[in-house]
Amino acid sequence: MIRGHPIQGRMDGQVLKLWKLLAISGLLLLQTGCWDSVELNRRAIVSGVSIDKGLTEDKRYSVSFQVIVADEITGKNSRGNAPVALYKGSGRSIYEAFGNASRQSARILSLGHSKVIIISEDLAREGIRDLMDIFERESDMRLSTLVFVSRGQRAEDILSVMTIFGKIPANDLVQKLETGNRSFGYNFRIEVDDVIRGILAKEGGAIINGVIVKGDLEAGGTKSNLEGIKPKAILKNAGLAVFKQDKLMAFQDGTEGMGLSLIHNKQKEYPLLLELGKNESATFSMFKVHTSVTANAKDPEHPVIYISTQQQAALKEYNGSLDISKSSVLRNWEKLLSEETKKEIDAAVKAAMRLNSDYIRFNETVNRVNPKGWKRVKGRWDTIFTQCEVHIKVNTLIRHTEMRTRSLKSSGEGVE
Structure with a gap:
């Protein structure tokens, strides 16, 4: 009796298994498809x-x-x-x-x-x-x-x-x-x-x-x-x-809308005009604006909210007689720009409190810093929200004044 080689037998078995696997895979592919597909x-x-x-x-x-x-x-x-x-x-x-x-x-x-x-x-x-x-x-x-x-x-x-x-x-x-x-x-x-x-x-x-x-x-x-x-x-x-x-x-709208966008840290760049006196003004492009909102909620019944905004400014239009190459002029403008932005944020906060709706999300800030305390007051937040103490801080840096250090009014260029 002649027997086949054992190695050859094992190889034939593996090939047979491979063909069976391929056959089953092919049948499965025929069953696939999206039942609710639309051309x-x-x-x-x-x-x-x-x-x-x-x-x-x-x-x-x-x-x-x-x-x-x-x-x-x-x-x-x-x-x-x-x-x-x-x-x-x-x-x-x-x-x-x-x-x-x-x-x-x-x-x-x-x-x-x-x-x-x-x-x-x-x-x-x-x-x-x-x-x-x-x-x-x-x-x-x-x-x-x-x-x-x-x-x-x-x-x-x-x-x-x-x-x-x-x-x-x-x-x-x-x-x-x-x-x-x-x-x-x-x-x-x-x-x-x-x-x-x-x-x-x-x-x-x-x-x-x-x-x-x-x-x-x-x-x-x-x-x-x-x-x-x-x-x-x-x-x-x-x-x-x-x-x-x-x-x-x-x-x-306007001031309240801008303040709301700033609070949510969604403002990337915006114009801001300063009235500097009779017939004098300066308009800036505010950029690299970043706002953060934090809270001191150790006493969740009386939370203190802190809104901090950092921004940079570039002078785009100037109608005045000041020499803006002087650092004292720029430092004063930075202070005025910060005050204007602070007014916008404050207007948005007051509007939300007047409407008694915390769409500015102070509640999320309190919950984040004191989760246990938040659970005690969330049922009464409508009342607490309108009484929140809010501190607003704005820091502005005038980065540059574009291509000129004087206005045409102050330089007298082109005037005979």
Whole structure:
């Protein structure tokens, strides 16, 4: 009897096992796939969502979707039409309104690429907790989507404006927010997740950027808005909407808005003007701005809040006769700039206390430094917050005066 070689037998067994493994793997691959997948050419990409109050109880919410018309964006099959279309639906709930709007589109509305959510002011004053619940629950919606409140206008009007820079209006709104925060404005990036965390803070409230259409609303929705040198309507950031939990209380503009942005350490660069006397002024660009908020909460019933801001300044415009090459002049200006910034922060603190809503988040600071003490007072924070002792300190350094040490007024250049 002739037997095979034992090594050859083991090799044949290993090869057989390998083939079995490959066969099973192939069968498993055939079973994989997304059960709810939708082909791209069957999707309508939504760039923005707006929510308004409905007219009746059966139509409690009115929801509009700004949908990208892909052919007009790519240009390959463009027919010269608008780059976006607005679909609108109403319902007793947000999701029902979604469904009613979806039935108007030949494609499935896809929320995964939405850049903005616009909520009308009148709806925000009633409360937005239910609205934010669906955006957190909906798997297609990203928590990084930006949220705005339409100030004194219907939210759908914001999504109806044709914009000069960029074909998609929702993108224009995002870019204006980012550009303004980088240079001159006090509006800053506020996402769905930020709003939800503000609502869940029972002792505080949310903050949301305001937005308006400035100009002719009807003309803003037509191509004629793009054809002239002066647009008939433009989108504009309009203050910061502040809430007590989920209900809109007020809009913070100007000094209060700037102070609120500084407290939250969201201000990157901003202009600041000093009135120096009769017909004399100096305007600075404030940069490298950093604010920290700490607390002495050994006695949580009477916490002391410390707000400290460090910033640098560059002289951009000067209308005066002082010799700014002298260090004494610059040191005095630094003091004046610090006082102006302190006034802005103080105005924001007083506004929050007046509204009795801790959207400036002193509660988080107290909780961080004294967690045990916070548990004792959090149920009474509404009362304690308005009585907080607040100390504000601002330190300003004038880094440079650009290319000149004298103004044209003081130097007399060009005057005969």
